[in-house]
Amino acid sequence: MPLRCLMLVTICVVLITTEAVSDENVKKAVGEEVSLRPARIDPLVSSIIWKHRNSSGFVVKAIEWDKDDDDGVNIPNQRFKGITTLDEKTGQITITNLTVKHGGLYTIDINNKEQEQRFNLKVMEKVLKPVIKLKKTEGNPDVVYLICEYSETIIWRNSSGEILIGSLHHPKGEFITVKFTGNPDNFYTCTLDNGASTETSDPVYERELFKDFWGFVIASVGMVFIILFLFIPPCHDYCADCCRRHKTSQMQSHMWNFSTHLPGHRL
Numbered sequence: 001m002p003l004r005c006l007m008l009v010t011i012c013v014v015l016i017t018t019e020a021v022s023d024e025n026v027k028k029a030v031g032e033e034v035s036l037r038p039a040r041i042d043p044l045v046s047s048i049i050w051k052h053r054n055s056s057g058f059v060v061k062a063i064e065w066d067k068d069d070d071d072g073v074n075i076p077n078q079r080f081k082g083i084t085t086l087d088e089k090t091g092q093i094t095i096t097n098l099t100v101k102h103g104g105l106y107t108i109d110i111n112n113k114e115q116e117q118r119f120n121l122k123v124m125e126k127v128l129k130p131v132i133k134l135k136k137t138e139g140n141p142d143v144v145y146l147i148c149e150y151s152e153t154i155i156w157r158n159s160s161g162e163i164l165i166g167s168l169h170h171p172k173g174e175f176i177t178v179k180f181t182g183n184p185d186n187f188y189t190c191t192l193d194n195g196a197s198t199e200t201s202d203p204v205y206e207r208e209l210f211k212d213f214w215g216f217v218i219a220s221v222g223m224v225f226i227i228l229f230l231f232i233p234p235c236h237d238y239c240a241d242c243c244r245r246h247k248t249s250q251m252q253s254h255m256w257n258f259s260t261h262l263p264g265h266r267l
């Protein structure tokens with residue numbers, strides 16, 4: 001028990017100290033809003049300044065508040081005007097309608113003292129809605145490839161909501177191999193995730209994927225009938241019995257050939 005207690009304390013100390021020294025990473029999509037808030041704030045807070053440093057190292061004040069200033073909140077920089085608010089009690093800054101230019105490092109001064117907690121904001125373009133590409137396989141009408149050709153993280157799902165493991169597609173993206181199941185309502189989707197936003201493709205239904213498969217089945221069945229018709233000798237009254245036997249054995253052998261040459265097991 002004392003050992004467990006010690007471990008718990010150690011973990012807490014490690015967590016608290018790492019939080020104090022490390023930057024918090026936040027990812028948002030263009031047009032979204034972000035709220036950043038210091039973990040702790042002095043209850044006797046008299047001034048707050050949020051500063052923004054962009055990737056070129058250029059620092060501006062995003063928003064400032066001073067208890068003794070009659071104006072209250074001041075937003076000196078054009079980039080933050082009209083979209084930035086501050087909660088003086090919690091120190092929380094909220095910026096709406098984000099653009100890529102709002103990305104960068106945010107620091108907070110409370111009572112003119114810079115806090116250790118910093119926020120690294122990344123504002124990314126909204127991810128586009130993906131479109132699944134379809135590729136048929138040579139000689140396998142009951143198998144197709146679905147391709148999601150994008151650089152973002154890709155998540156494949158089927159109609160049961162299960163996540164499917166894709167394979168790498170060249171030059172980018174992933175593909176999955178879809179087998180004919182016989183259920184036309186089965187579908188597949190591809191979701192893109194760039195860390196800030198996600199978008200999911202329209203579903204691709206099995207009924208759209210295997211139109212050729214049914215054509216193939218019908219053609220094959222037709223072929224078998226033609227073969228049966230051509231190869232079974234005409235029957236004569238004098239040999240009704242032998243003819244019947246011959247017909248049965250030929251039919252069996254053709255049926256057997258038919259089933260071994262067809263992919264799948266639907267017939």
Ligand SMILES: *[C@@H]1O[C@H](CO)[C@@H](O)[C@H](O)[C@H]1NC(C)=O
Pocket residue numbers: 054055056057058101
């Ligand atoms: C950083 O801000 C300065 C001043 O607004 C601007 O000239 C510069 O292009 C910015 N850099 C980036 C990478 O946005």
